Amino acid sequence: MTTDKSTSLWERLERPSPAPRQVLSPQRIATAAVAIADAEGLEAITMRRLATELGVAPMAPYRHVSGKDDLLELMVDHVYADLRLPGGLGWRESLRALAVRTRELMLDHRWLAQLPPQAKLALTPNVMAVAERALAALDGLGLDADTMMSVFRGVDAYVHGAMSYESAVSAFMGEQSLSSGDELRNELAPLMTWHMRTGRYPTYEHYLRTATRKDDTRWQFDLGLDCLLDGIATRLNI
Amino acid sequence: MTTDKSTSLWERLERPSPAPRQVLSPQRIATAAVAIADAEGLEAITMRRLATELGVAPMAPYRHVSGKDDLLELMVDHVYADLRLPGGLGWRESLRALAVRTRELMLDHRWLAQLPPQAKLALTPNVMAVAERALAALDGLGLDADTMMSVFRGVDAYVHGAMSYESAVSAFMGEQSLSSGDELRNELAPLMTWHMRTGRYPTYEHYLRTATRKDDTRWQFDLGLDCLLDGIATRLNI
């Protein structure tokens, strides 16, 4: 190695460290990004922040991911690896497990339900594997391919829709430092009483006054899910 | 009015126009913003772009909306005014109308399904009105308040989830200038064949080869919706 005479030895000694090679990899990037998003939400995901967290220059990750969209896809694939579905069950228990496990995944990673649209189309290996599992559970029941896919996508749509709402509420509570449903409703009370004072929402008002399971999100999720599964069973004769 | 001697008459005549007061209003802002988003997608919504479209300085709209979040809520309320649900129907036809009309609204305004999370909690008058209509349709059937709300939210979750996917696909096709399902699949073919070559997704592969209704999104939507409505009917004995 020839020393570059334009920079003195001392100057070069001042420079960081020789930086061992291969400090970055899609794996390390995904893990770091997921950690950030889990701890501080999706809006904390910044190429600069990610680089800082990895102890690297802002543009370094671009050698491994083509941009932020790519990064989000990588994150999705990374966490979907944890979505292992049990085998050997009937179609109904399989779809139920799919829904419940997906919900748990989205509760562990609230940002999953807040991804921008293009990240929702992520056709990554681990996402494909989940679809394959679900479709396989629906195979051999006499359904045609279109119906199988629609049933799977229907359940998936319900889960995503429900969790999109649930995690938006939870994100809002986090921003406002609210730690219970009562605190949330207290925060929203002025707006709500203003609405109710118009007298245009009597049924809604009745709900607000008499409901007793406003915070039982699991019960709400299961009710809708069971309805959907019931309907699949009766309508498709399976 | 005293003329300011530091600026000549001609100089002041050169200046735009005296700018009649009250050129801005939440109404005008909402209409302009919706027009932009309808034509060019949600990412075209920029405070600067909005101001330009309104013929006004970048910061002017901030006198009427507190920020971008507020603007999005205003847009949601604006388009939800068009979501009129027919009255005098049974619970099932009402929920079906709710779902179908919401889908149509989201097809007319693709950005509705791509809103950031906080905008999905918009408790605006026109959104409340839709909820009230749906809840009223479920009233008097012997359901408790919690169940009524969960059923409504369940249907809403399904619709949002399904449309989130559908409009993400449609947005992707728009970006890539793809105008048919065949073109879309052609675009995705390299990725898909790569996945299929792993042999890990046999059921998925069977779907790709034999399905005949891949582009019939309305049929897919209705199948899931009918399953859900069937399930609600049987599980809740209504």
Added chain:
DNA sequence: TCTACAACTGATACGTTGTATCGAAGTGCG
């Protein structure tokens, strides 16, 4: 062991975004 090459990272910079700030212009009331 040396050398050339390819892969990788650092530094710098540009255009855009949301929005804070403050002064100017117009409006309604005394």
Added chain:
DNA sequence: CGCACTTCGATACAACGTATCAGTTGTAGA
């Protein structure tokens, strides 16, 4: 006519995604 108040314009700033390019390092061939 004067004055407080609302509404708008101009300017500015920090943070973002990312293009570009030079510098650095590991590695393959001689």
